[in-house]
Amino acid sequence: MSTPWTLARRAERMNPSVIREILKLTQQPGIVSLAGGLPSPRTFPVDAFAQACAEVLATDGPAALQYAASEGHGPLREWVAAQLPWPVDPAQVLITTGSQQALDLVGKVLIDNGSRVLVETPTYLGALQAFAPMEPEVEGVACTEDGPDLADLARRARGARFMYVLPNFQNPTGRSLSDGARDALVQQAARLGLPLVEDNPYGELWFDQPPPAPLTARHPDGCLYIGSFSKVLAPGLRLGYVVAPKAIHPKLLQAKQAADLHTPGFNQRLAHEVLRHGFMERHVPAIRTLYRQQCRTMLEALSSEMADLGVQWNAPQGGMFLWLRLPEGLDATALLPQAVARGVAYVPGGAFYADQPDPRTLRLSFVTASEDQIRSGIAALASTVREALPRPTAVPAARPQTSGVTA
Numbered sequence: 001m002s003t004p005w006t007l008a009r010r011a012e013r014m015n016p017s018v019i020r021e022i023l024k025l026t027q028q029p030g031i032v033s034l035a036g037g038l039p040s041p042r043t044f045p046v047d048a049f050a051q052a053c054a055e056v057l058a059t060d061g062p063a064a065l066q067y068a069a070s071e072g073h074g075p076l077r078e079w080v081a082a083q084l085p086w087p088v089d090p091a092q093v094l095i096t097t098g099s100q101q102a103l104d105l106v107g108k109v110l111i112d113n114g115s116r117v118l119v120e121t122p123t124y125l126g127a128l129q130a131f132a133p134m135e136p137e138v139e140g141v142a143c144t145e146d147g148p149d150l151a152d153l154a155r156r157a158r159g160a161r162f163m164y165v166l167p168n169f170q171n172p173t174g175r176s177l178s179d180g181a182r183d184a185l186v187q188q189a190a191r192l193g194l195p196l197v198e199d200n201p202y203g204e205l206w207f208d209q210p211p212p213a214p215l216t217a218r219h220p221d222g223c224l225y226i227g228s229f230s231k232v233l234a235p236g237l238r239l240g241y242v243v244a245p246k247a248i249h250p251k252l253l254q255a256k257q258a259a260d261l262h263t264p265g266f267n268q269r270l271a272h273e274v275l276r277h278g279f280m281e282r283h284v285p286a287i288r289t290l291y292r293q294q295c296r297t298m299l300e301a302l303s304s305e306m307a308d309l310g311v312q313w314n315a316p317q318g319g320m321f322l323w324l325r326l327p328e329g330l331d332a333t334a335l336l337p338q339a340v341a342r343g344v345a346y347v348p349g350g351a352f353y354a355d356q357p358d359p360r361t362l363r364l365s366f367v368t369a370s371e372d373q374i375r376s377g378i379a380a381l382a383s384t385v386r387e388a389l390p391r392p393t394a395v396p397a398a399r400p401q402t403s404g405v406t407a
């Protein structure tokens with residue numbers, strides 16, 4: 001029987017998240033998942049939330065359970081404005097249902113069908129997903145270890161609506177922009193009349209020193225800033241925020257009203273109750289210590305297992321992810337089933353590119369698995385790569401000095 005439903009064109013543009021598909025694979029017993037970007041549940045402040053829950057219900061119960069303003073809970077907006085390192089009016093802060101919703105709202109408000117949008121190469125897959133239904137032409141700006149190539153940016157900027165940038169411990173690569181690169185990017189964008197959308201869910205997760213000031217602190221009128229409580233409190237709260245220039249804020253607010261009326265007032269009050277007595281200063285250092293140690297374990301495992309395989313990887317200074325490049329001729333997507341068969345999963349890098357994916361890349365998370373799992377996962381990945389490498393042609397037995405060398 002034929003279906004009476006006709007999908008909108010934008011629905012055709014929606015794709016299942018590669019990561020969610022891979023997460024399904026990793027739910028099989030015995031698989032070490034270095035794939036998902038899930039914060040370590042060991043860091044979730046369950047007791048602080050139990051207390052806050054009782055307090056909020058006792059002191060503010062009916063209001064917490066009532067419909068609320070779309071802008072967000074006033075005291076939480078004030079808390080956000082006060083902790084940002086540039087002068088922010090709380091009226092500019094819009095609390096969102098996770099920072100993922102901020103990306104969706106930004107897409108709705110700033111992208112028309114066919115608008116050009118610039119992103120880093122590679123970039124956060126979830127942003128590509130959030131923008132896709134608005135039918136933009138998304139272009140990747142060439143990037144080095146120190147951020148976007150400014151000449152390439154200049155070539156592409158004309159007519160683009162904005163560039164989406166993750167300056168701190170980027171998802172997927174873990175890389176960060178230096179102070180100088182931030183200045184240069186902000187100045188170049190201002191010269192080109194290109195707005196910047198800055199996404200910063202990982203900035204607090206530094207290992208040895210805090211990252212340089214955000215792009216938005218350098219040019220608040222030319223930037224829109226997105227933050228999240230997911231990586232420093234708990235992702236299940238679904239709390240994020242966007243700080244927008246005054247010209248944009250009302251439109252984001254209207255888009256949010258249409259999307260979900262408001263972010264749960266109960267969750268906002270819980271978060272504020274937990275945060276208001278300097279909780280972050282006590283809590284976040286423990287997350288940093290844990291993630292620094294886990295990252296170190298992964299780097300040590302990579303050095304001991306993969307040094308001879310021609311694999312390249314970086315050493316992130318914070319965040320949750322490390323970026324790896326396989327030797328020439330290998331393809332991370334094609335290799336994944338073999339890796340899973342050996343007991344480890346990762347995310348192939350191709351999904352993070354707006355265009356021209358590098359098939360040799362892959363993303364590893366060092367925060368969800370335990371240190372033992374990280375070691376066994378990297379060992380399994382190394383044997384997968386070793387097995388997949390082209391074997392050197394066997395040397396004829398007539399040459400005794402190398403006979404027997406076949407791998």
Ligand SMILES: Cc1ncc(COP(=O)(O)O)c(C=O)c1O
Nearest residue numbers: 037098099100124171228230240
């Ligand atoms: C770069 C980036 N932005 C936004 C998000 C969305 O986070 P949330 O909606 O939990 O705030 C994520 C999630 O992993 C992310 O990595």
